[in-house]
Amino acid sequence: MAKQIYFEDVEVGTEVGPLEKNPTTQQLVRYAGASGDFYQIHYDKDFALGNGLPGVILHGALKNAFLGHLMTDFAGEHGWLRKLSVQYRGMDQPGARVVARGKVSKKYTEGGHHMVDCEIWLENAKGEKTTPGSATVILPSRAAS
Amino acid sequence: MTLRYTVARACGNKGSSRTETCTGDTEKTMANKYVTDEARKQIGAVSEPRTYEVERGAIRRFAEAIEDPNPLFNSERDARKTRFGAMIAPPTFCRSMGAPIPNIKLDMPTFRGLDGGSDWEYLVPIRAGDRITVQSKLVDLREAAGRLGPMVFAVIETTYTNQFGEVCVIQRSTSIRY
Numbered sequence: 001m002a003k004q005i006y007f008e009d010v011e012v013g014t015e016v017g018p019l020e021k022n023p024t025t026q027q028l029v030r031y032a033g034a035s036g037d038f039y040q041i042h043y044d045k046d047f048a049l050g051n052g053l054p055g056v057i058l059h060g061a062l063k064n065a066f067l068g069h070l071m072t073d074f075a076g077e078h079g080w081l082r083k084l085s086v087q088y089r090g091m092d093q094p095g096a097r098v099v100a101r102g103k104v105s106k107k108y109t110e111g112g113h114h115m116v117d118c119e120i121w122l123e124n125a126k127g128e129k130t131t132p133g134s135a136t137v138i139l140p141s142r143a144a145s
Numbered sequence: 146m147t148l149r150y151t152v153a154r155a156c157g158n159k160g161s162s163r164t165e166t167c168t169g170d171t172e173k174t175m176a177n178k179y180v181t182d183e184a185r186k187q188i189g190a191v192s193e194p195r196t197y198e199v200e201r202g203a204i205r206r207f208a209e210a211i212e213d214p215n216p217l218f219n220s221e222r223d224a225r226k227t228r229f230g231a232m233i234a235p236p237t238f239c240r241s242m243g244a245p246i247p248n249i250k251l252d253m254p255t256f257r258g259l260d261g262g263s264d265w266e267y268l269v270p271i272r273a274g275d276r277i278t279v280q281s282k283l284v285d286l287r288e289a290a291g292r293l294g295p296m297v298f299a300v301i302e303t304t305y306t307n308q309f310g311e312v313c314v315i316q317r318s319t320s321i322r323y
Contacts, residue, residue: 021212027210027212030209030210031210031211033206033210034203034206034207034209034210034211034241035207035210035240035241036240036241036243037240051257060260060262061237061240061260061263062211064237064240064263065211065213065235065236065237065240066211068211068213068235068236068237069211069212069213069215069235071236072213072215072217072235072236073215077217077227077228078228080267081236081267082266082267083264083265083266083267084236084263084264084265084267085262085263085264085265086262086263087261087262088259088260088261088262133262
């Protein structure tokens with residue numbers, strides 16, 4: 001298990017990630033199989049082109065999963081991802097690197113929990129945020145342990 | 146989103162070959178074309194509940210597909226030593242449970258669908274071996290005038306409840322039809 005981050009370790013502005021992903025068409029097929037989403041725009045190039053797309057595109061839900069991965073890595077084994085929100089604003093295609101990033105926007109205590117809100121996003125090679133979102137994690141506190 | 150790539154086609158569905166006919170201010174001032182008062186009566190409609198058994202292999206295959214090597218999602222041996230006591234599902238694993246959706250009737254001749262995004266709340270971990278009952282509800286149905294003509298936004302809330310009656314996950318997803 002990776003090193004645990006504590007509530008006391010983070011401040012507003014603390015960076016989350018980055019987590020680099022290099023999705024391939026093979027990954028899209030594996031994701032289709034694992035998730036049960038067999039919409040052809042994610043693996044059939046002719047079908048995608050026929051739908052006015054530039055080629056096959058990543059499942060929005062796969063990008064959601066990448067941002068989930070970013071946040072469960074950040075929360076660590078003793079933390080807990082409490083909320084995750086994503087909006088699909090732009091397309092991403094296999095063969096192009098995407099990077100999941102975030103930064104802490106707020107830290108506070110609520111109901112005895114040490115909470116951290118984060119702005120998160122997935123960005124493409126041009127630095128465009130194709131999938132912005134937000135997340136809230138509960139982190140362990142050194143004071144409480 | 147994919148909208149700008151599909152302008153001609155989306156308009157073509159409505160029998161027009163000119164994109165201009167799909168835009169303009171006139172539609173913004175008109176009453177909703179598809180989300181009528183009658184259609185909005187469907188808000189609150191629920192799907193049939195469905196129970197899904199969370200298999201360890203399914204969790205691992207999902208984690209492998211998203212390339213997340215976290216031992217909590219991949220290693221029974223490691224996960225058992227943690228406070229969870231078992232392998233748990235990654236945050237978006239619920240996507241694989243094939244949530245039934247309420248049957249929404251809309252008088253659209255044809256439409257294209259887009260996934261707008263999701264909001265998730267995680268309350269209780271989902272562990273390998275859990276039996277999760279999934280139920281969805283239409284919580285909002287609205288229409289907005291887009292550059293491509295009317296766009297319908299349907300917000301569906303899906304609740305994932307374990308065999309002990311604990312609500313584990315609440316998902317609110319927006320699907321767009323245009």
